[in-house]
Amino acid sequence: xxxxxxxxELEELYADYAACLxxxxxxxxxxxxTEQCRYEIIPRENFDRGLPLAVMRCESKAMLADRVAAxxxxxxxxxxxxxxxxxxLRILAVEGDCIRAQASYAVLQTxxxxxxxxxxxxxxxxxxxxxxxxxxxxxxxxxxxxxxVPGSQxxxx
Amino acid sequence: xxxxxxxxELEELYADYAACLxxxxxxxxxxxxTEQCRYEIIPRENFDRGLPLAVMRCESKAMLADRVAAxxxxxxxxxxxxxxxxxxLRILAVEGDCIRAQASYAVLQTxxxxxxxxxxxxxxxxxxxxxxxxxxxxxxxxxxxxxxVPGSQxxxx
Amino acid sequence: xxxxxxxxELEELYADYAACLxxxxxxxxxxxxTEQCRYEIIPRENFDRGLPLAVMRCESKAMLADRVAAxxxxxxxxxxxxxxxxxxLRILAVEGDCIRAQASYAVLQTxxxxxxxxxxxxxxxxxxxxxxxxxxxxxxxxxxxxxxVPGSQxxxx
Numbered sequence: 231x232x233x234x235x236x237x238x239e240l241e242e243l244y245a246d247y248a249a250c251l252x253x254x255x256x257x258x259x260x261x262x263x264t265e266q267c268r269y270e271i272i273p274r275e276n277f278d279r280g281l282p283l284a285v286m287r288c289e290s291k292a293m294l295a296d297r298v299a300a301x302x303x304x305x306x307x308x309x310x311x312x313x314x315x316x317x318x319l320r321i322l323a324v325e326g327d328c329i330r331a332q333a334s335y336a337v338l339q340t341x342x343x344x345x346x347x348x349x350x351x352x353x354x355x356x357x358x359x360x361x362x363x364x365x366x367x368x369x370x371x372x373x374x375x376x377x378x379v380p381g382s383q384x385x386x387x
Numbered sequence: 388x389x390x391x392x393x394x395x396e397l398e399e400l401y402a403d404y405a406a407c408l409x410x411x412x413x414x415x416x417x418x419x420x421t422e423q424c425r426y427e428i429i430p431r432e433n434f435d436r437g438l439p440l441a442v443m444r445c446e447s448k449a450m451l452a453d454r455v456a457a458x459x460x461x462x463x464x465x466x467x468x469x470x471x472x473x474x475x476l477r478i479l480a481v482e483g484d485c486i487r488a489q490a491s492y493a494v495l496q497t498x499x500x501x502x503x504x505x506x507x508x509x510x511x512x513x514x515x516x517x518x519x520x521x522x523x524x525x526x527x528x529x530x531x532x533x534x535x536v537p538g539s540q541x542x543x544x
Numbered sequence: 545x546x547x548x549x550x551x552x553e554l555e556e557l558y559a560d561y562a563a564c565l566x567x568x569x570x571x572x573x574x575x576x577x578t579e580q581c582r583y584e585i586i587p588r589e590n591f592d593r594g595l596p597l598a599v600m601r602c603e604s605k606a607m608l609a610d611r612v613a614a615x616x617x618x619x620x621x622x623x624x625x626x627x628x629x630x631x632x633l634r635i636l637a638v639e640g641d642c643i644r645a646q647a648s649y650a651v652l653q654t655x656x657x658x659x660x661x662x663x664x665x666x667x668x669x670x671x672x673x674x675x676x677x678x679x680x681x682x683x684x685x686x687x688x689x690x691x692x693v694p695g696s697q698x699x700x701x
Binding site: 315 | 490509
Binding site for chain 3: 320332333334336
């Protein structure tokens, strides 16, 4: 398949992912993953050392949906506005149906009556597959540079 | 029309828009809109509640040009450097000649001898039409997450 | 050549450039330039006035490699995580084999146990040429809006 065409399709998937989290369409977020999948949020230091300590780990779409339900029950998600900026998409390999790609991201956060700040920045390391013609995440690792505020419930990045 | 091709054309329009505001080519900014148009800067809270309270509203290219002239007379625009980052373009619908699209943005601001900070972040909600072969904004709503500094003159986002 | 295709190829080059600097693959960074090249980091104020005072200037791939070696000997690069966000690519002209393009960038920085902040923002002004079929930078000017922290060694942007 044409690489520039594939780039465009991946950009669409990444934009859709960000919109789910930023526009409060949290229930649509797990739909962007395959049934069996891997979603992790990992501090860069652990990732670089090969340590398997993630602050969030989900291994199926059902686990992602559980996480969404828990977030809806808590009040952690509502009062802040999030804004994902994604940049620097690279297609690393296309192996049959599976695409390995990465991109940099920053999540900006605006708390009520406060200035907008950088909440989290890092890179996405992805495996994307075509599932009935639609691109979905089989694996998304969010390897973050930032300090995550201790004590707060981890939200999807 | 091919969707990936259209994505590329929209990316060009968005980049041109950002460059007008960042490179001080303010007079070229209204040229990216159709004669009759709608440009609004709206706090997210108002937008979500359906309240029509915008901090800036223009309904024609002439009004946009008036706004530029007013900014040039004031000293609000000059001493700060602005930098738009736009990400997550989504084509929501193509209805005949009209394209509905959205994207996330962050505007960084650098005041003299100060560190760069996030001035404003939010999303663009757009209607774009082809006008003599050139894509132009028929409508751009800037729905912002951030606190706008009270008292300062509102600048285009 | 098709402009949307060229946009995609440039996006790939820019993403590769950012990844070199963010993922610590510093030695690969000079490889993205032609043998004779021009790389400068210039404060916006100087650039706007036509002053030739750059905080970093390299005129060949060899000089870029020297700079990388010096950074590796110092400890300035290691302890911080950098994250480039690039947006608003514009192809300004295609003159034979040479493409003039520009884009906005922000470099986020995370120091150990500190929050992520905007380290530097500005625009890239580029001349890109096709070298044995591969796009390379013949010239990259990084014109920055931000205050660079005085006293620290200048790192590639």
